[in-house]
Amino acid sequence: MLLDAVCAVDRDGHFQFLSSGAERIFGYPASEMLGRSMLDFIHPDDIPKTLAAAQAINTGQIKTDFENRYLRKDGQIVHLLWSARWSADKQQRVAVARDITRLKLAESRQHALYAISEAAFAAENLQDLYRQLLQIVQQLMPIQACVIARRTVAGSINLAYQYLPEGDTQSAAEATELCNQLLQDRGPASLPLIRKRADHNLWLGVRLISHTNVLGAMVILVSAQTAVSHHADADLLDFVAQHMAVAIERKELLARLQHSALYDELTGLPKRELFYDRCRQAMAQAQRHQCQLAICYLDLDGFKPVNDQFGHSVGDDLLQQVAQRLIQNVRQADTVARFGGDEFVILLSEVDSAEQAAVAAEKIRQSFSTSFQLPSHSLTITASIGVVCAAAATLNTEPLLAMADQAMYRAKQLGGNRCIQG
Secondary structure (H helix, E strand, C coil), X not given: XXXXXXXXXXXXXXXXXXXXXXXXXXXXXXXXXXXXXXXXXECHHHHHHHHHHHHHHHCCCCEEEEEEEEEXXXXXXXXXXXXXXXXXXXXXXXXXXXXXXXXXHHHHHHXXXXXXXXXXXXXXXXXXXXXHHHXXXXXXXXXXXXXXXXXXXXXXXXXXXXXXXXXXXXXXXXXXXXXXXHHHCCCCCCXXXXXXXXXXXXXXXXXXXXXXXXXXXXXXXXXXXXXXXXXXXXXXXXXXXXXXXXHHHHHHHHHHHHHHHHECCCCCCECHHHHHHHHHHHHHHHHHHCCEEEEEEEEEECHHHHHHHHCHHHHHHHHHHHHHHHHHCCCCCCEEEEEECCEEEEEEEEECCHHHHHHHHHHHHHHHHCCEECCCCEECCEEEEEEEEEEHHHCCHHHHHHHXXXXXXXXXXXXXXXXXXX
């Protein structure tokens, strides 16, 4: 059996001859194609370029590498590579078509894998990654709607990303229901979900599985008219989803590592590196606005005896509440950081004077007069604070921190529970 199909059409594109290999490629018996226009079988999106190529062939040009897509009788799309010329004696376009669908599918999958890997590296955050992953899938198939759902630790479903027509509550409800259905099955594998709507469009859904870890589910809405076939599109989506899940898992791992590097695990406050970065930003802003900033270095008075008497668990609870109280007593634009142990540093951005910085530090100190209500104890603890204020022209993080630290130690030496300006 010939793998290629030999075809002949008249000047207007009506089939006049089809070889025996045509049915294998087009899915139609020759009797159902002869006499009909080639436009009845060509993918709608490829009609303009096919007409342009046909016109060029009619003028005597020879085409040896023209590609387009035909719609088979079973609804699937076949990718064809054509070699065609004009036969002047028969007044026909004679062409040989080769089915390159598998090659195109392999190319599209390979391109998707590269794109997913690149997106996982380049995306700034998870939402950006979801958006880029949607764009990758859109290059493989036309999508009317898309929802990515994640399973929370508590077991509920969170719609992490939604691409829906504005005001389309029906699609949102249907997508949510399908995601729930996909995630109810907690087994390591499941078949893609296919659901036809009343308007004949199709919901395709797959689980996002990295190795054996079910991260969530993805459902997309495609037009029944443009779908390759129900199962072919679903299989392609399932293939892509496996690699999307790996990309999502890696992005989340990277985000956790970055967060761990920048934020204190116990209190959730910025660590030293992030504090320095906030200082650089605040200094640049202070120089632009010709204002000042201040740094408060705070150390708890008598924290070690609390640990010794009540244990480290109570000490940890106390540090967490201290962090929250500090946040509550500064402005949103300010930064509270933990440098380790019971040492905290506060960046007061855009202050007008040293007096304003001193007032802010005193407010923080006085906030410690209220007892800390821990799960098992009620504790009162005080703080020693060193505060340094600097003008834009003299801003430099390290010297300011050193001066604030020295001022804090002077407050300690004077008995603690006080603010000292450096």
